[in-house]
Amino acid sequence: MMHHATELELQAYADNELSAAESGRIAQILKDDPEALVVFEEIKFAKSLLAVGELEATTPASRQFYWSKIERAIASKNSDIRANSLNPFKRPWLRFGLPAAAAALIILLIALLNRPSVEPPAVAGYFHEIDAPLAEEDAISFHSESAAMTIVWVDSRGY
Amino acid sequence: MTARSDYGGMLEEALVKAARDGDVDAFEELVARHKDKIFARAYSMMRNEDLATDMSQEAWIKGWQRLSQFHGDASFVTWLTRIVINLCLDELRKQKRNRADSIELLDEKSGGVERHMPVHDPNPTERLERAELRQRIDRALGQLSFEHRTVLILHEFEEMEYKEIAKRMGCSIGTVMSRLFYARRRIASLLSGLKREELR
Known part of the structure; x- marks a missing residue:
């Protein structure tokens, strides 16, 4: 009994869907195997019937x-x-x-x-808590919010 | 605007161009020229006149909407035939989901045909009237499952290659080849009496 894959190859050969090398191989099978020839003729028979064409149909509506x-x-x-x-x-x-x-x-x-504040809160908090023990001393202080720093000049000449 | 009576004499390319520009009358002329062919393809696949009419009309409506996509690579009627084939395939898939597979499909492997057929005359049709033969082929096609019939129609009548059929039917090339093989075997079996009758 012929393998189905070979039947499909015979069909592909009849439909010109094979490469030249594959076609040569199938042509050889057809020469050597009478069973393959029967299948091939059956495919060609079906093809020749359908080549007659389709029944013409017309739309039933006007x-x-x-x-x-x-x-x-x-x-x-x-x-x-x-x-x-x-x-x-x-x-x-x-x-x-x-x-x-x-x-x-x-x-x-x-x-x-949610934009962060310009003044870093931790640093600002630290400086706000500064007590000024030198207020009564002979000192000058400078505080910059933007630079987040405080500078104190102490005049120690009085001591 | 072209007078309606003038459309009959216009070339197809000119009608398509006018329709693409929105001229409905030009499109009607295209419908009049090709409606039977589009209907025939739908009917060969659906095997039902009402459904085939609906499918073919739907194809024309889609064609109108997609006219800008038609670039003239194939003829207009070939392009529209592809649209109706796709619509029919969609409809058949929908129908298939709603019903059990046909006996033929369940019996796809055997095809209900004996394994060994006699060697036939490759040209059995010479002495039969073509119209009669076409009717008999049509009846035989009507007895196939829709998968087998569709693959035969697309290959034999629409001249599509295995690869294109697989793409349109959404299956592998191997499945297409197998369906085509069993469909042919079934057709050959159903029409095997032709040669005998021919000799009477």
Whole structure:
């Protein structure tokens, strides 16, 4: 009994779907194997029958009746397209652009609200807690919020 | 705007161009010229007049919407035939999901045919009227499962290669080859009496 793969190769040979090398191999099989020849002839028989062509069929509906459904559908689709073009929210770039712009705005607001303070809180706190024990001494002090530093000049000449 | 009566004399390329520019009357002329061919392909696949009418009309509507995608690589009617084939395949898949597989499909391997057929005259049709023969072939095609019939139609009548059939039917090339083989075997079996009758 012939292997199914060989049957399919015989068919591919009949359909000109094989390479030159494969075709040569199948041609040799057909010479050597009478069973392969029977299968091949059967394939050719079916092909020759179908080569006669198809039964011609005509639409049962009249030209006008057949066309009327198509025409209605086209008119409906055309009016949809017109309506979409007049409605700005149905435009694709707006449909996707508006939500994207809203999302970008929200992200920007969140970022602004969470912006870190200019003055580093830890350093600022440290200097605010400084008591000035030298206030009654002969001293001059300078404090810079922006540079987060305090400089004290003490005149020790009095001691 | 072209007078409606003038469309009949226009070349197909001009009609397609006009239709692409939105001229519905030009499109109607294209429908009138090719509706039977598109319907025939749908009917050969669906085997039902009403469904074939619906499928072919749907193909024309899709064709109108996709006219901008038609670049003239193939003829207009070939392009539209591909659309109707795809629609029919979708519909057949839908139907298949809703019903049990046919007996023929379950029996795909055997094809319901004896393994060894007699050697046939490769040209058995010479003395038969073509129209009669076509009717008998059509009846035989009607007895195949839709998978077998479709693969035969696409290969023999639409002249598609195995690869393209596989792509359209959503299966492997091996499956296409196997279906084609058993479909041919079944057709050969169903029409094996032709030679005998021919000799009467």
